[in-house]
Amino acid sequence: MKSHTADRIKIPPGFWIGLRQLGMAPHDVARKARLPLTIVTEPVVTAAQYFAIWQAYSDLIGDTADGIIKLATIYETAQYPPTVLATYYAxxxxxxxxxxxxYKQMxxxxxxxxxxxxxxxTIELEWLHTEQAGPPLLVGITLAFLLELxxxxxxxxxxxxxxEFSQSMGDVQALEAYFGCPIRMDAKCNRLTLHRSDLDRPFVTYNEELLEILTPVLDRSLYEQHSSRSITEMAKWILKRSLTGGRPDIRIVAKELGMSNRTLQRRLTNENTSFKHVLTQARHEQALEYLADPSLDIKEVAFLIGYEDQNSFYRAFRLWEGETPTNWRTEHLGTNPLAE
Structure with missing residues (x-):
C-alpha cells in the first residue's frame, strides 16, 4: 500500500544543523543530490528526494561508518521533531x-x-510503502539513533x-567500537539486537508533565492519519510485521492502531471484511513474497508467516493457490527450489 502521505517526508531542521556542525554546507548536499538549493528550506520532500539527500551526505562524508557515528553523536536531542522528542520523556x-x-508510522x-x-x-528496520530500499547510511543512522536514545x-x-546490516557499511571496526558489539554484514535484514534487561532501565529524562501534553496530540495525529487510510490495509500491514513465529491476535493490531478491539472489529466490518480474513490475506501475500526468494527454504517460510509446523502451512497454501508451495516456487522461479 502506498498513500499520498507516504511520499511526503518531513526533514527536521536539526538534520541541516547537524551537517553544519560537521562542517558540511547544506547547499553542497543539495547540489550533490542534484536537487534545487531551496530543498534546504523545504519542510517536506518526496521519498526519492529524501533518499537522494541521505545518499549525497554519504558520498560527501566518504566512509559510511564515519558518517553514521559522527551524525549520531553530534545530533542534539533538542533538535529532534516532536514525534522523536517525546521518546526521551518516556x-x-x-x-x-x-x-x-x-510514532514512526507518521x-x-x-x-x-x-x-x-x-x-x-530485536528491532528490525523495514521500508514503509516504498519498493526502494534506503541508502546504507540511512539504515545505519536509524539503528544508531535507537541505541543513542x-x-x-x-x-x-x-x-x-x-x-546486522544487509549491505556494506564501511569501517566495521569503527562501528563495532561505537555499538559495542559484533557487526554482521550481508545479513538478510537490518536489525539491532539489544540486551532485554536494558529495556527496564529508567530514563533520567523522564518527564510526566510533558508526556501528558505531547501524547494526546501525537495520538490524535496518528489516529487522523490512520483514519484517512483503509483500516483493512493498515491492519494487514501491521500483521505482516507481526507474523513471525506465532499467531498475532486482534489485541496487538488494535493497540498499535490506538483503538479498542471492538472498534477495530467494527471498522473492519464496515469495510466488509473481518480480522480472520485480513490475517489470512496477510499470510497469503507474505507467503508468495517469501517463496519468491530462493534463499528461504519452505520450513523457514512457514515460520516467517506464523505457522509452527510445515504441514499446516502446506494445507493453507493448497487452499490459497491450489498447489504446494514447492510446486508454486518451481513454476514461478523456473528453477528447482532449495532442498527442504
Missing amino acids: RDYRDALNRMAR CPPESLRITEEGEHC GRRGTGQPLKARVV
Whole structure:
C-alpha cells in the first residue's frame, strides 16, 4: 500500500544543523543530490528526494561508518521533531522504543518492528510503502539513533548485543567500537539486537508533565492519519510485521492502531471484511513474497508467516493457490527450489 502521505517526508531542521556542525554546507548536499538549493528550506520532500539527500551526505562524508557515528553523536536531542522528542520523556527504555515504533508510522519511509524474546530485544528496520530500499547510511543512522536514545535517556553507556546490516557499511571496526558489539554484514535484514534487561532501565529524562501534553496530540495525529487510510490495509500491514513465529491476535493490531478491539472489529466490518480474513490475506501475500526468494527454504517460510509446523502451512497454501508451495516456487522461479 502506498498513500499520498507516504511520499511526503518531513526533514527536521536539526538534520541541516547537524551537517553544519560537521562542517558540511547544506547547499553542497543539495547540489550533490542534484536537487534545487531551496530543498534546504523545504519542510517536506518526496521519498526519492529524501533518499537522494541521505545518499549525497554519504558520498560527501566518504566512509559510511564515519558518517553514521559522527551524525549520531553530534545530533542534539533538542533538535529532534516532536514525534522523536517525546521518546526521551518516556518512563524507561522499553517505553521509549515502543513510542518510537508507534510514532514512526507518521514519519515514513522507514518503520520499526520490535520483538522481545528470552534475553534479547530485536528491532528490525523495514521500508514503509516504498519498493526502494534506503541508502546504507540511512539504515545505519536509524539503528544508531535507537541505541543513542537508550544511552542519552538512561545516562548509561549501553552496548548492543549484535547489529546486522544487509549491505556494506564501511569501517566495521569503527562501528563495532561505537555499538559495542559484533557487526554482521550481508545479513538478510537490518536489525539491532539489544540486551532485554536494558529495556527496564529508567530514563533520567523522564518527564510526566510533558508526556501528558505531547501524547494526546501525537495520538490524535496518528489516529487522523490512520483514519484517512483503509483500516483493512493498515491492519494487514501491521500483521505482516507481526507474523513471525506465532499467531498475532486482534489485541496487538488494535493497540498499535490506538483503538479498542471492538472498534477495530467494527471498522473492519464496515469495510466488509473481518480480522480472520485480513490475517489470512496477510499470510497469503507474505507467503508468495517469501517463496519468491530462493534463499528461504519452505520450513523457514512457514515460520516467517506464523505457522509452527510445515504441514499446516502446506494445507493453507493448497487452499490459497491450489498447489504446494514447492510446486508454486518451481513454476514461478523456473528453477528447482532449495532442498527442504
